[in-house]
Amino acid sequence: MSQEGYNVTPWEARGKIDYDKLIQEFGVERLSEPLLARINTLAGGLHPLLRRGFFFAHRDLSLVLDDYEAGRGFFLYTGRAPSKAPMHIAHIVPFIATRWLQHSFGVNTYIEIPDEEKFLAKKVDSLEEVEPYIRQDILNIAALGFDENKTFIFRDSEYIGKMYRPAVLVARHINLSTARAVFGFDNETSIGLIFYPALQIVPTLFENRRPLIPCGIDQDPYFRLQRDIAPRLNRYKTAELLSKLAWGLTGPESKMSASEPETAIMLNDPPEVVKKKIMNAFTGGRATVEEQRKLGGVPEVCTVFHWYSLLFEEDDKKLEERYWACKTGKLLCGECKAELVKRINHFLALHNEKVKDVEKKVSKYMYDGKLAQEMWNWEFRP
Numbered sequence: 374m375s376q377e378g379y380n381v382t383p384w385e386a387r388g389k390i391d392y393d394k395l396i397q398e399f400g401v402e403r404l405s406e407p408l409l410a411r412i413n414t415l416a417g418g419l420h421p422l423l424r425r426g427f428f429f430a431h432r433d434l435s436l437v438l439d440d441y442e443a444g445r446g447f448f449l450y451t452g453r454a455p456s457k458a459p460m461h462i463a464h465i466v467p468f469i470a471t472r473w474l475q476h477s478f479g480v481n482t483y484i485e486i487p488d489e490e491k492f493l494a495k496k497v498d499s500l501e502e503v504e505p506y507i508r509q510d511i512l513n514i515a516a517l518g519f520d521e522n523k524t525f526i527f528r529d530s531e532y533i534g535k536m537y538r539p540a541v542l543v544a545r546h547i548n549l550s551t552a553r554a555v556f557g558f559d560n561e562t563s564i565g566l567i568f569y570p571a572l573q574i575v576p577t578l579f580e581n582r583r584p585l586i587p588c589g590i591d592q593d594p595y596f597r598l599q600r601d602i603a604p605r606l607n608r609y610k611t612a613e614l615l616s617k618l619a620w621g622l623t624g625p626e627s628k629m630s631a632s633e634p635e636t637a638i639m640l641n642d643p644p645e646v647v648k649k650k651i652m653n654a655f656t657g658g659r660a661t662v663e664e665q666r667k668l669g670g671v672p673e674v675c676t677v678f679h680w681y682s683l684l685f686e687e688d689d690k691k692l693e694e695r696y697w698a699c700k701t702g703k704l705l706c707g708e709c710k711a712e713l714v715k716r717i718n719h720f721l722a723l724h725n726e727k728v729k730d731v732e733k734k735v736s737k738y739m740y741d742g743k744l745a746q747e748m749w750n751w752e753f754r755p
C-alpha cells in the first residue's frame with residue numbers, strides 16, 4: 374500500500390509508517406484493552422510484545438479465543454523466506470510471539486520455509502544462493518523452543534508434492550487483477566511470484582480449524598486474499614495478530630536489513646561486532662553530555678530504547694525507569710548502549726547454544742515428530 378511518504382507491501386516497507394492510518398486502510402481492528410485482558414486470562418499472562426503494543430492490530434482474534442474456549446481449538450502458521458544472509462534479531466520477533474502463543478494455548482504450529490520466494494521476487498540471482506542459509510534459518514527458528522511434536526517446519530521445494538494440488542485449487546480463485554491490486558504486481562513481476570501467493574495460502578488449509586497468523590502488518594495482503602477464498606474451500610478465514618515493523622539501528626524509519634549490516638544485529642554477529650553496531654546506533658540523545666543532562670533524551674525515537682522494549686527488558690517497571698531516567702537526563706547514551714550490548718551478547722550466546730542443541734533433533738520438526746509425521750501423510754480434502 375503506497376501512501377504519502379510510506380510504502381508497505383509484503384516485499385517492501387519504508388518511510389515513517391502511520392499505523393493508525395494502516396488500521397483504517399487495511400481494514401483491520403485495533404488490539405483493544407478488553408481483548409488483551411481476555412488473552413491474559415486465557416493464556417495466564419501477556420507476553421511483553423503484546424502488552425507493550427508492538428502487536429497492535431488483528432483480524433478475528435476474538436473468534437480465535439471463542440474457538441479456544443469452546444474446545445474447537447485453532448492453529449498457528451508463520452514462515453521465513455530464506456535469503457542470502459543469516460537471520461537478524463528483527464526476524465525472530467514474530468517467532469518469539471508464535472512460540473509464546475503455542476506454549477500458552479498448546480496448539481499446533483506450521484512454519485513454512487519458502488525457499489523459492491526471494492528468487493521469484495528477484496532478490497537473489499540463483500536458487501543455490503539461499504541454500505547455505507536454509508538449514509541455519511530452520512535451526513535458529515527451532516531453537517526458540519517450539520514444541521517438537523506440535524510443530525511442522527517444511528521447505529516448499531520438499532513439501533510441494535503435498536501442497537501443489539491445494540495451491541492449484543487456491544490459484545483458480547485468484548484473478549490477476551485482484552493479485553495486482555493486492556500486491557502491486559507490475560509488468561516486470563515474474564509469473565512465478567504471481568503464483569506464489571497461492572502457495573503461501575495453502576498452510577492455512579492444513580486443518581479444519583481457524584488459523585492464526587502472528588506477523589508484521591506488511592504481510593496482511595496475503596491473508597486478505599485467503600479470507601476471500603477460504604469459504605469456497607470449506608475452510609476458516611485466517612485470523613491475524615499483527616505487529617508493527619521492528620526498527621533498524623539507523624533510526625525509527627529504518628528497517629533491519631541484512632544487506633545493510635549497520636542496520637541489523639545478525640544472530641551470528643560476534644560480541645565485538647554487536648558492540649560496534651550498538652555504539653553507532655541512532656539514539657534520541659542530545660549533541661553533548663551537558664545538553665542531555667539539561668534537556669534529557671528522547672526515548673520515543675531511540676533505536677536503543679526500541680530494542681530494550683522489544684526483546685531486552687522483560688520487566689515493565691525497569692523499562693519505565695529507563696524511560697524516565699533518559700527523559701530527565703539522568704541516564705546517558707554511552708551507559709545505556711553499553712548495557713544493551715551486554716544483554717544482546719548474552720542473548721546471542723544463549724541462543725547459539727540452543728542452536729547447537731537443536732541440531733540433534735531438527736528432524737523431529739521436519740520429518741519424524743508427531744505433527745511432522747502426520748503432515749507427511751496429509752491430503753487436502755475440501
Ligand code: SF4
Nearest residue numbers: 657670675699706709
Ligand atoms: Fe536512547 Fe538510552 Fe540515550 Fe535515552 S539514554 S536516548 S534511551 S540510548
